[in-house]
Structures are given as structure tokens and as C-alpha cells.
Amino acid sequence: MKHAHRWGVLALVAVLAAALAVGAAGCAGKGPAKEKPEQPQVAVYISNEDPVVYWDPADACSNEVIVHNEIYETLIRYDPVADKFEPVLATDYSRSPDGLEWTFHLRKGVKFHNTGNEMTSEDVKFSVERAVQRGMGVSYIWDPVEEILTPDPYTVVFKLKYPAALDVVVASSYGAHIVDAKAVREHGEDWLSQGHEAGTGPYMLESWEKGGDYVFTKFPDYWRGWEGKHFDKIVFKTVPDAATARQMMEAGQADIAPNLTPEQIEGLRGKPGVAITEAPSWKTLVGPMNTKKKPLNNKLVRQAISYAVPYEEIVNTALQGHAIQSSGVIPKGLWGHAENLYYTTDLEKAKELLSKAGYPGGGFKLVLTYPSGADDVRRAAELMKASFARIGVDLEIRAMNWEQQWDLAKNPDPQKRQDILLYHWWPAYADPYDNLVNMFHTEEDILFNLAYYSNPRVDELMNKARETAGVDRARAIELYRQVQEIIMDDAPQLCLYDRKSVFALRTSLKGFRPNPAYQDVAFFYNCYREGE
Amino acid sequence: MTEEAARRAGLGYAWYLFRRNRLTLAGSAVVVLLVLVALAAPWLAPYPGDATADVHPERALLPPSREHLFGTDELGRDLFTRVLFGSRISLTVGVIAIGLALLIGVPIGLAAGFFGGTVDEVLMRVCDVFMSFPPLLLSVAICAMLGPSLTNVMISIGVAWWPWYSRLIRSQALSVRERGFVEAARAAGVKPWVVIWRHILPNTMAPVVVQASMDFGSVILTAASLGFLGMGAQPPTPEWGLLVSIGRTFFLDQWWYVTFPGLAIFMAVLAFNLVGDGIREISDPRTREA
Structure with missing residues (x-):
């Protein structure tokens, strides 16, 4: 019996081998057909997580930033490297001397996907008011806006409560996209979140499948036109495994992969057809500490812990140099960043502080949670x-998975929460206020102030900075520096590193320019293929 | 022939059967080795500190060499040390998880088989509910609910595994219950739980021991799977499944990282399965021929 069984296995192997050979031959036969010139140009983007969590741009606050910025547009776009705003849906804008009135002139002849409606001031007013009214995602960015006026179809006037920097709000990567008011009114409030879109961007939704491919095709009536070289289609693929993503890049099955692990990036370096591009990013690793629970409710203990973090080792070993140690709580490259405001690794100092706090030689235990799957963390x-x-x-x-650890951090009983939580944070729009208000402003209901930090002086200073930023940015930066000095001394949060964005690209992909204000967005309209 | 002699002859025959099967013998040799390694890990391991909290960033990802037989991981820890210490974890998980499954399963099976009727009906339907899920899936669900940790891995495997033992014990108890000595005990007025404890339990254990020895490999594999999925042991615990899971990212450039923990899982599971098979063959006359 045993022998017969063995022969059975061999036979099976033989059959499989034959099937494979036939399959391979079939593939080879199809090969030449691929090289026909009229083949549409397709770009493939690899995302390590599902690229869309919220389809409705008013609710967006997650990965969908990479998709939404291809199908929707904002009035203006911010370039933090040159510190300039580029016109998009607005051709120009002006600010009143007191900083309380901002006027935007809209581009004429911009069409929406599918309906062909023209984009007007009505759509801008509708989009912003809708985002505020839904109160999801990053709707708080519109807090300075008192009223939106539409004197004519191509003019929008924002009246503010205080002189905030509205240009960065309007250019936000989340929550500032303009949607087709008529289409949304016609289909109902929840239509967008069910997986539809109504944008003006260069690409429109063709099909999508959760966990699978998200396919977008070019919008023929796009206002910039399709002269010159562009992609006809863009595909977002979800590939959670970094090793698989790397193999796809090597084999030329994908054009761009952000978020690969440092090992995969180093492994890809020098491979034919693959280029590695580094860019600054505003993604930082933060570790809020539970300031409502012993022993971290003691400022000296928090300072001791801050001195005990091996910053250099983390940057060099865990990240293989794909990061720099954070300074202050605002990432390098974003205005308001404070230089030379960080803890060094100093174990003697840490021990001394622990003794002073009444814990000579330590002797306590801390629980740290981190998002499962984040290998660098x-x-x-x-x-x-x-x-x-x-x-x-x-x-x-x-x-823990993100939802679980976030829920644990929001537990009504501080004693049940973790002591330290590690996660990546990046601001939704190019304003240091976003980092400060979310992580350090006193919060009634906990959302992102996961250190449960509350300091009236800090609250006051950050609000004052925000209210000054629109007219006097230098003064605002000074105030933000003061806030950060207080925060770093109180040490409610470990500030570990500012991540560098490292993209793996096919060398045939041209025109890609990463922008830290739009985390990991490819802006495929500017990209094209050459060679290969 | 005295009773003692007969028992000895029985054992001798079992030993003869055991020895005759070379695969079983090889399996048991590996199992014995594994137990010895687990016991002596702190003395065998060249860098015992690497099993727990030590890190040496300057020695990260070195290939296998004389200093590091299995190479080092991304934080410079010696993988040989970590794999050795991993055997302790796998064996502990196996023993405790199966122990827990027996602790739950055996009393339930005995009660169902001895009392029969409604008790049997209710207990067996509960068993059915548990058995309708594949054990790995049930373990994953329980671990996800309780939160990831090694303790919860043992609990989840125990909870997912007990119905098989209940079923087995029940069928044994059903037949033993009708035997003369049980009837005699009951007729003499012995309390039911004493009958169960003294007469039924000892006479139902043989197949359970066989089943448990066969399950050992599967339990180690399940624990490793949970570790691989990030639902089991937490870093820096050198659990084999976790090592494979983390090492997976390095597979293309640092082959040694996944290979050695993977081989360890493979060897352990294979060895326990071979021993389990051997014990089953000895205990079941029908499989002895050939």
C-alpha cells in the first residue's frame, strides 16, 4: 500500500509539472502582443494598506490621501520646499490687511467628472460647509472660518473669526477637496461614502475592490488637458508584505512603492530599473505617556524616560538611517519647527532623575503598545x-491593531490605559497648529491627546499663535517655539524621530516629485513613462 | 504466569514494537534531545542575554559563523541562542495547552459518558458547537478577544482543543460503564463520583494519552502560527513562530533569519508526530501488521 501511495504522489508531481510547462508556454505565446504601440499607459502604485478607508473627502483622515489627491483638487496647493502656493482651482487669491477676509478667484471652465457640471463658487461653499457640518475627519481645520460668501460664480470670500493662515487650510491634503454640489445633492448625503466620487481631478474612478485593485482612468475633460505624455490609467494595489512589494518592483510590475521597510529599500538599491528617492516627510514617531497614572504622572519620571530612549540606535539600527531624531514636536521642514530642542540619551541623568522622583534604581514596569505589523516601530x-x-x-x-490600542488609550479609566503608546503622526495640513492642538491641547473627550496633557499656558499660547499666523508668521513661529519649550520640559510625549520618505521607483517613471505636505501622494498627472 | 510478569511481558512487547519502527525511534530521539535542550538552554546558549533584553546593534544581521552558528538578527542578537530558548517556550505551551484541554475535556467527557441522557445530550451539543470551528480559527478568535500574549495562546489552544478529548473519553466511558466491576461498585452503593474517579477514569485514559501525544505536534504548530500572526508571544520573546514572522521581511537578503527557526518548528512537529504515530500503532493491534 505504501509504495502505491508514493507512486501516486510522483504521478501528481509529474502532472503538475506538465501543467506548469503548458502554462509557461501559453504565457510565452502571449508575450509579443504586449508590445503593441496603442497599449494604454498604466501606472501601478503599491500601498501596504488598503488605499481608501473613507471615500468621502469630507470624512478623510487616513490612507486615502494618496487616492483623493488624484481625483479631487483643492483651490491652491502648497509647496513647503519653496514655501509657495501654486494655483489649482483658484487662479489667484488675496488677503485683507487685517487678515480677516480672504478672496479667491476661481478658474473658469473646470468640469466635474461624469456630470460635466462646471465648478463654481457654489461648489466651494457647499464642499466646505458640508465638511464642517459632517464634523468628521479633519473638519476642525475650518474652525477659523466665520462665513463663506459667493458674490459671483467665480469668486469666493472667506470671512474669518481671527487672522488665521487660511492659505494652508485651503491647501490641506485632507478635508479641503472640492466636490460637485449638484451631484451630491442629487444622489444623497451618503452617496460619496459608499464608494463614489465627484471631483475635478485628472483621474476618475473606474473600479475598486476592497483589498484588491483600485483602478482610475483619465478624465477626458480635465482642465489642464492631455497634451504631452501622461498615464491613461492608474492602479493602486494593496500589498501588505514588503518582500512581495519589493519583488514586484524588481520585476517591473509596479512603478512606485512608498513605505517599504529599510531592508527592502537597501535590497533594492542598485537593482537594474529601480531608483530610490529620498524626500523629507512630516511623519514622526511619537510616544505619548500616560500622565494620569503612576509613575508617569510624575514629570521627573517622564524626563528620566525621555533621557533613557536610545535615539541614535533607533535611527541607525531600527530605521537604518531613514530618519532623523525629532527636535520639538513639529517636524523638520514644516514652519514652526524648533531646532535644538530634544533629549539626548543620558542614562546617568535618567537614574539621577528617577532617584529624585523617589524611584531609586527604577524598579517599576511600563506597558508599551505599538501598531502590529509596523516592524520599524x-x-x-x-x-x-x-x-x-x-x-x-x-x-x-x-x-495591538491600531483600533484596539487607540480604544485602550481612550479608556475612561486612566489606570487601565497603557503607559506608553507608539505611533506615527503626520499633520493633515501645513500648519504646526495641527500637531499642537491634536496632541497637546486640553481635551474633554480624548481623541489624539493620548498623553492626557493639560496645561492652560500651552493652550493659550498655541491659540494665540494660530490667531496671529495669518498676519505675522514670524511672531507665530516665536510663540510656537515657546509652546514647544514648555512641552519638552513637561515631557508628556516621547519624540523619537522624523521619518524620511523613501520611495522605490521604476527608473522609467519620470516626473515624480514628492511633497511632504501631501504624504505619499504621487500626483500622477505630472508623471509619465519613458524608456523600458 | 503472575500478574506482574504479564505486565512486564506486555511492556516488553510494547518496547519491541516501538523499537521495530525506525521512524518512531528517530522521532523519540529528537523529542528527547528537544527536552534536554530546553532544560539546558541557559548553559548551552552562547549568549543567554540575547534571549531576553540584550541588543547589540553593531552585530546586526551577521551571516552564520563560528561565533554565531545561526547568524544574528536585525538587532544583533544571536539566533542560535534564541532558537534554543524558543524550544522552552514551545514545549511549555504544548504541555500547558494540552493539560488545560484535558482538564476541561476529561471531566466533561466522563460526566457525559457516565450519566448519559440529558446530561450527555447537553454536553455533547456544547462540544459540537466548539468542534464546528476549525481549531486554529477558534484559537485566533479567542486570542484576538483576550489580547495577544503567550498565556492567552495557551488558554486559546486549550479552549479550542478540549472537545476532542471529551468525545474520546465519552465513548470509552460509555463502554466501561456497562462492565461488571462498575455494576458491582454501583450495586454496593458507591457514590457516582467515586465510581467515576476509581473505576471509569483509569480505564479510559489509554486512548487519551495516545491522542494527547499525537496532538502535541499540532499544538506546537498552532502556537507558532499564532505567534506568526502576531497574536501570541510578544517581542522580544524568542518564540519560533514570532521569529519566522519577523524574519520573513529579511528572507531575500538574510536567508538564515527565517530558515533556522523554521527548521526548528519543522523538526519539533515532525518528531512529535512520529512519536504519536508510533504510540498509536503500539496501542492499536490493527495497525501492527505489515
Whole structure:
């Protein structure tokens, strides 16, 4: 019996081998057909997570930034490197001397997808008011706006409560996209969130499948036109496994992959047909500490922990140099960033502070949670564990999915929450206020102030800075520096590193220019293929 | 022939059967080795600190060499040390998870088989509910609910595994219950739980022991799977499944990272399955021929 069985297996193997050979031959036969010149130009973008969480641009606050900025547009676009605004749906804009009235002149002849409606001031007013009224995503960015006026179809006037920097709000990567008012009114309030779109952008939705491909095709009536070289189609693929993503890049099955692990990037370096592009990003790794629970409710202990983090090791080993140590709580490259405002790794100082706080030799345990699957964060956590052990603090590391760990952090009972939570944060729009208000402003209901930090002086200073930014940015930057000095001294949060965006690209992909204000967005309209 | 002699002859025959099967013998050798390694890990391992909190960033991702037999991981820890310590975790999980499954499954099976009727009906339907899920899926669900940790892995496997033992014990108890000595005990007025404990339990254990030895490999594999999915042991615990899961990212450039923990899982599971098969063959006369 046993022998017969063995022959059965061999036969099966033989059959499989034959099937494979036939399959391979079939593929080879189809090969030449691919090289026909009329083949549409398709660009493939690899995302390590589902590219869309919220389809409605008013609700967006997650990965969909990479998709929404291809199908929707904002009035203006911010270029943080040159610190300039480029006209998009608005041709120009002006600000009243007191900074309380902003007037935008709209581009004429801009059409919406599918309906062919022309974009007017009505749509701008509708989009903003709708975002505010839904109150989801980043609707708080519109807080300075008192009233929106539409004197004629091509003019929009924003009246503000205080002189905030409205240009960065209007250029926000989230929550500032203009939708087709008529289409949304016709289909109903929830139509967009069910997986439809109504934008003016260069690409429109063709099909999508959760966990699968998201396909977008060019919008023939796009206002910039289709002269010159462009892609006809763009496809977003979800590939959670970095090793698979890397192989796809090597094989030329994908054009662009952000968020690969440092190992995969280093492995791809020098491979034929693949280029590695580094760019600054505003993504930072933060570790809010539970200031409502012993022993981290003690400022000295928090400072000791801040001194015990092995910053250099994390940057060099966990991130293989794809980051720099954070300074202050606003990332480098965003206005308001404070230089030379960081903790060094100093274990002696940490021990001293622990003794002063009444914990000589440490002797307590802390629980740290991090989003499961984030391998770079896991490594940072393990390095922290090793370093904390040297000051007598036992760090327990737990991987949790994001929702779970966020829920734990929002638990009404502070004693049940974790002690430290590690996660990546990036601002929704190019304003330091976004980092400060979300993570350090006193919060009634906890959302992102996960250190439960409350300091009236900090609240006051950041609000004052925001209200000055529209007319006097230099003064605002000064105020933001003051706020950060207080925060760093209070140490409610570990500020680990500012990540560099590292993209793997096919060398045949041209025209790609990363913009840290629009995290990981490709802006495919500017890209084209050459060679290969 | 005295009773003692007969028992000895039985054992001798079992040993003969066991020895005759080379695969079983090889399996048991590996199992014995594994147990020894687990016990002596702190003395065998060249860098015991690497199993817990030590890191050496300057020695990251070194290929296998004389200093590091299995190479090092991304934080410079010796993988040989970590794999050795991993055997402790896998064996502990196996013993505790199966122990827990027996602890739940055996009393339930005994009660169902001995009392029969409504008790049997209710208990067996509960078993059916648990058995309608594949054990790995049920373990994953329980772990997701309780949160990821090694303790929860043991609990989840125990909870997912017990119905198989209940079923087995129940069928044994059903037949033992009708035997003369049980009837005699009951006729003499012995309390039911004493009958179960003294007469039924000892006579139902043989197949359970066989089943448990066969399950050991599957339990280790399940624990490794949970670790791989990030639902089990948490870093820096050197659990094999977790090592494979983390090492997976390095597969294309650092082959040693996944290979050695993977081989360890493979060897352990294979060895326990071979031993389990051997024990089953000995205990079941029908499989002895050939």
C-alpha cells in the first residue's frame, strides 16, 4: 500500500509539472502582443494598506490621501520646499490687511467628472460647509472660518473669526477637496461614502475592490488637458508584505512603492530599473505617556524616560538611517519647527532623575503598545526595552491593531490605559497648529491627546499663535517655539524621530516629485513613462 | 504466569514494537534531545542575554559563523541562542495547552459518558458547537478577544482543543460503564463520583494519552502560527513562530533569519508526530501488521 501511495504522489508531481510547462508556454505565446504601440499607459502604485478607508473627502483622515489627491483638487496647493502656493482651482487669491477676509478667484471652465457640471463658487461653499457640518475627519481645520460668501460664480470670500493662515487650510491634503454640489445633492448625503466620487481631478474612478485593485482612468475633460505624455490609467494595489512589494518592483510590475521597510529599500538599491528617492516627510514617531497614572504622572519620571530612549540606535539600527531624531514636536521642514530642542540619551541623568522622583534604581514596569505589523516601530520598542532595563525599568511590549490600542488609550479609566503608546503622526495640513492642538491641547473627550496633557499656558499660547499666523508668521513661529519649550520640559510625549520618505521607483517613471505636505501622494498627472 | 510478569511481558512487547519502527525511534530521539535542550538552554546558549533584553546593534544581521552558528538578527542578537530558548517556550505551551484541554475535556467527557441522557445530550451539543470551528480559527478568535500574549495562546489552544478529548473519553466511558466491576461498585452503593474517579477514569485514559501525544505536534504548530500572526508571544520573546514572522521581511537578503527557526518548528512537529504515530500503532493491534 505504501509504495502505491508514493507512486501516486510522483504521478501528481509529474502532472503538475506538465501543467506548469503548458502554462509557461501559453504565457510565452502571449508575450509579443504586449508590445503593441496603442497599449494604454498604466501606472501601478503599491500601498501596504488598503488605499481608501473613507471615500468621502469630507470624512478623510487616513490612507486615502494618496487616492483623493488624484481625483479631487483643492483651490491652491502648497509647496513647503519653496514655501509657495501654486494655483489649482483658484487662479489667484488675496488677503485683507487685517487678515480677516480672504478672496479667491476661481478658474473658469473646470468640469466635474461624469456630470460635466462646471465648478463654481457654489461648489466651494457647499464642499466646505458640508465638511464642517459632517464634523468628521479633519473638519476642525475650518474652525477659523466665520462665513463663506459667493458674490459671483467665480469668486469666493472667506470671512474669518481671527487672522488665521487660511492659505494652508485651503491647501490641506485632507478635508479641503472640492466636490460637485449638484451631484451630491442629487444622489444623497451618503452617496460619496459608499464608494463614489465627484471631483475635478485628472483621474476618475473606474473600479475598486476592497483589498484588491483600485483602478482610475483619465478624465477626458480635465482642465489642464492631455497634451504631452501622461498615464491613461492608474492602479493602486494593496500589498501588505514588503518582500512581495519589493519583488514586484524588481520585476517591473509596479512603478512606485512608498513605505517599504529599510531592508527592502537597501535590497533594492542598485537593482537594474529601480531608483530610490529620498524626500523629507512630516511623519514622526511619537510616544505619548500616560500622565494620569503612576509613575508617569510624575514629570521627573517622564524626563528620566525621555533621557533613557536610545535615539541614535533607533535611527541607525531600527530605521537604518531613514530618519532623523525629532527636535520639538513639529517636524523638520514644516514652519514652526524648533531646532535644538530634544533629549539626548543620558542614562546617568535618567537614574539621577528617577532617584529624585523617589524611584531609586527604577524598579517599576511600563506597558508599551505599538501598531502590529509596523516592524520599524517594533524594533524601536525593543531597543527602548534594552535601554530602559539599564535604568531598572521593565518595559513590556505589546503589539495591538491600531483600533484596539487607540480604544485602550481612550479608556475612561486612566489606570487601565497603557503607559506608553507608539505611533506615527503626520499633520493633515501645513500648519504646526495641527500637531499642537491634536496632541497637546486640553481635551474633554480624548481623541489624539493620548498623553492626557493639560496645561492652560500651552493652550493659550498655541491659540494665540494660530490667531496671529495669518498676519505675522514670524511672531507665530516665536510663540510656537515657546509652546514647544514648555512641552519638552513637561515631557508628556516621547519624540523619537522624523521619518524620511523613501520611495522605490521604476527608473522609467519620470516626473515624480514628492511633497511632504501631501504624504505619499504621487500626483500622477505630472508623471509619465519613458524608456523600458 | 503472575500478574506482574504479564505486565512486564506486555511492556516488553510494547518496547519491541516501538523499537521495530525506525521512524518512531528517530522521532523519540529528537523529542528527547528537544527536552534536554530546553532544560539546558541557559548553559548551552552562547549568549543567554540575547534571549531576553540584550541588543547589540553593531552585530546586526551577521551571516552564520563560528561565533554565531545561526547568524544574528536585525538587532544583533544571536539566533542560535534564541532558537534554543524558543524550544522552552514551545514545549511549555504544548504541555500547558494540552493539560488545560484535558482538564476541561476529561471531566466533561466522563460526566457525559457516565450519566448519559440529558446530561450527555447537553454536553455533547456544547462540544459540537466548539468542534464546528476549525481549531486554529477558534484559537485566533479567542486570542484576538483576550489580547495577544503567550498565556492567552495557551488558554486559546486549550479552549479550542478540549472537545476532542471529551468525545474520546465519552465513548470509552460509555463502554466501561456497562462492565461488571462498575455494576458491582454501583450495586454496593458507591457514590457516582467515586465510581467515576476509581473505576471509569483509569480505564479510559489509554486512548487519551495516545491522542494527547499525537496532538502535541499540532499544538506546537498552532502556537507558532499564532505567534506568526502576531497574536501570541510578544517581542522580544524568542518564540519560533514570532521569529519566522519577523524574519520573513529579511528572507531575500538574510536567508538564515527565517530558515533556522523554521527548521526548528519543522523538526519539533515532525518528531512529535512520529512519536504519536508510533504510540498509536503500539496501542492499536490493527495497525501492527505489515
